[in-house]
Amino acid sequence: MNRARGPVKLEDCQLTGPGSGAELFVAEGDSAALAVSRVRDPRFQAVLPMQGKPLNALRAGAGKVAANRFFAALISALGTGWGGAFDARRLRYDRVLLLTDPDADGIHCGALLLMFFYRWMPSLIELGHLEMVRPPIGEIVPADAGSPLFVYSEPQLQALMAEMRKNVDGTRRVLRYRGLASMNPGALAGQCVDPRTRHSRRLSAADAHAAMEVFASLRELPPQQQL
DSSP: OOOOOOOOBBOOOOOOOOOOOOOOEESSHEEEEEEHHHHHOOOEEEEEEEOSOOOOOTTOHHHHHHHHHHHHHHHHHHOOOOGGGOOOOOSSSEEEEEEOOHHHHHHHHHHHHHHHHHHHHHHHHHTTTTEEOOOSSSEEEEETTOOOEEEEEEHHHHHHHHHHHHHHTTTEEEOOOSSGSSSSSSIIIIIIOOOOTTEEEEHHHHHHHHHHHHHHHOOOOOOOGGO
16 A cells, blocks of 8 residues: 555635535545645545555454544544544535546546445445546547537547547548646536536445445455455
8 A cells, every 4th residue: 555645635615614615526536635735626525545556444443544634634634533433514525526547547546436435434425526527548539629628438449449530631630648737727616626517426325335345356455355
């Protein structure tokens, strides 16, 4: 596991509390968090960076979770307490959005975050406050500067590239993102941040169980916690 490299700084928003519409983006690393901060609406959107892969909270005891700087900052930002002390009435954000790079490391980070919430704040999931944002892996850029076509998976990208090869006039090109921080601000805002246009979905206990099954198969859970 990667240790936190420094202070975990919350970029908070102006409106908080139940019913405020406030959102907390948990972004993968300082660069991604800075990029999100630049395009967010500071009235109701806050950002917290992960800084490395989160601790596996299904394996760790309460003392180790409490001593983890990232989880301490996350628990403080949410305002609910955790474990047996969790109180949804004190939740500072109506939505908590997990925003990671669309690669293997990002998927791993997202799964670890989901398992933290499943073990220590299950009511946050049950009440529908936790969501996962799906960022694109790239875009098809038209030569005429028209609207790009955003791509969300490798099979989709390969299919579009095969179609492009049939287009002999060469009017389009492929732009692959190296991560959230490499996206242009307009694309990041429209596809990942703006609640009117971003691609996100609410997470459930079934999603957490699916993640746990994968981790169990990789022997990352102790036997008594494997499904």
